[in-house]
Amino acid sequence: MRLVSGFIAAALFASPALSQCGGGFNQFVKGLKSEAVQQGFDKSSVNAFFKGVQQDGKVLQADRAQGVFQKPFIDFSRRLISQNRIDRGQSMSRKYDAVFDQIESQYGISRGVLLAFWAFETDYGAFQGDFNTRNALVTLAHDCRRPELFRPQIFAAVQLFEQGDFDPNRTTGAWAGEIGMVQMLPRDILENGVDGDGDGKVSLKTSAPDALMSGAKMLSHLGWQPGQPWLQEVTVPAKMDWSLSGPGKPRSVSDWQALGVSARSGSLPDLPASLILPQGHKGPVFLAYPNFDVYFEWNQSFVYVLTAAYFGTRLAGAQVYDAGNPAQGLSGAQMKQLQSKLQARGYDVGKIDGILGAGTRAAVQAEQARLGLPADAWPTAELLNQL
Structure with missing residues (x-):
């Protein structure tokens, strides 16, 4: 369901073959193994990690099928935020009150922030994904859509494997390679994994304290300002x-x-x-x-x-938002038509996908201002017709 799912580290460690992707899958894996050895990983560990690796077509299907992001905010938020998720969030807040108190003291992050991540990513740990993580990462790195994101995560997974914290045949998670209750990528786990329950291990799949503390450290690493609202x-x-x-x-x-x-x-x-x-x-x-x-x-x-x-x-206690009475938006087909028209006018709207992303919003706002319409970045039939 996520466009770029899970917690994604802002800085990915460099790889000399970062741009490599595509071609024969077996040859691609051979290149990964060679690069892993060049990076200093033990050859026998590398061979064991990649033994039996397979390309996963379902991962690519999931990566392409994200039409839910075409929904406007009111529809999207009402779909994701149910009374059950609110009630369970309050229950989890009470159950792990000491953990959230520690997070708020150490990182200055409201429990509402972490509870929302936990709810949306895995329904509070109930649905963590059943995709083989190694296969998912290698599949997405081989695909030439976003290799710069996923290729470095493979070598991070190799490092976790050498540490005894990753089983290439049994570790599972989301289709985009994230693991655990708050869905963290391997590099993020290496950098931000926290033993929140004090058992000497970082277990993001089975320990809520570990997952929540790790998620908090991740947010802090990404620049969260302690004690400030969002x-x-x-x-x-x-x-x-x-x-x-x-x-x-x-x-x-x-x-x-x-x-x-x-x-x-x-x-x-x-x-x-x-x-x-x-x-x-x-x-x-x-x-x-x-x-x-x-x-x-x-x-x-x-x-x-x-x-x-x-x-x-x-x-964290806020009331339900006032939905107001917004103007009727565009259908997916109309949004694609609008994006094509904006692109023809020289705007960078990215992929023609029917999603009202940052580039499309900026272009819409600019054209609204030019045409004397309220420049609020919300595309309507009136704007489409005038274009």
Whole structure:
């Protein structure tokens, strides 16, 4: 379900053959083995790790089948956030209260953030994936779509194997190679694995304290600012300069307040923030603080990141967002048509996939401003028709 699933490290260690992919699968594996030995891994360990490796067609199918990200925020968030997930989150918060207290003390990360990750990734550990992790990583590295992401993870898995923490034939997880309750890639486990329960091992598949503490360390490593918020629902006036909105357009909270933005409940912190309008100026509205950017090191999908961040606030006590009355959005086919038109006008919208990603949002906002429409980055039939 994830676009780039699980916790993905921001910095991947370099490989001299980073760009290699494709070709015959057996020859590709031979190259991996040679490179692993060059990196200093024991030859017998390398041979044992790759023995029986297979290309997994189901992994590639999963990588291509991510149409759920075409859904708008309201539909997507309502699909992922159920009352059962809220109730179980509260139950898990009580059960592991001491662990969350330690995380909040050591890393300054709210329990709502970790609970939301835990819920969305594996339903609190219940569904961790049954794909062979070694085969998944090698399959995705061989595929030429994103080899720079997955190839280094193979050598990290070899290192875990040499340490006795990875079984190439039995270790399973998500289709994109993540392992455990909060779905971490092998390199992330090496860098951020924590023995949270004190048994001398890092067991992300079976130990909730290990998984939660490791996830917290990962977020800290990615730049999470201790004790700071990440997202807050706000209200906005009926009219303002909507072109100021969008991720990556921070202004001081005092500037936003001068424009009529106010907290729906509570007060606004003295931090820079971007105004987020996931479905235009008539839909839900949020202020995103610096910690919100850390979510994009975990997943590249805007709608997924916003939903996870919002769910974290709900589990931390926030009220249900005001859905408002947003303008009717576009169908998947219409979105692809819009992306093609924007691309023809010189905008970089990435792949024509019907997903309202960052590039498409920026292009939509620019064309709305040019045409005298509310520049809120929410594509409508009116915009499509005018183009």
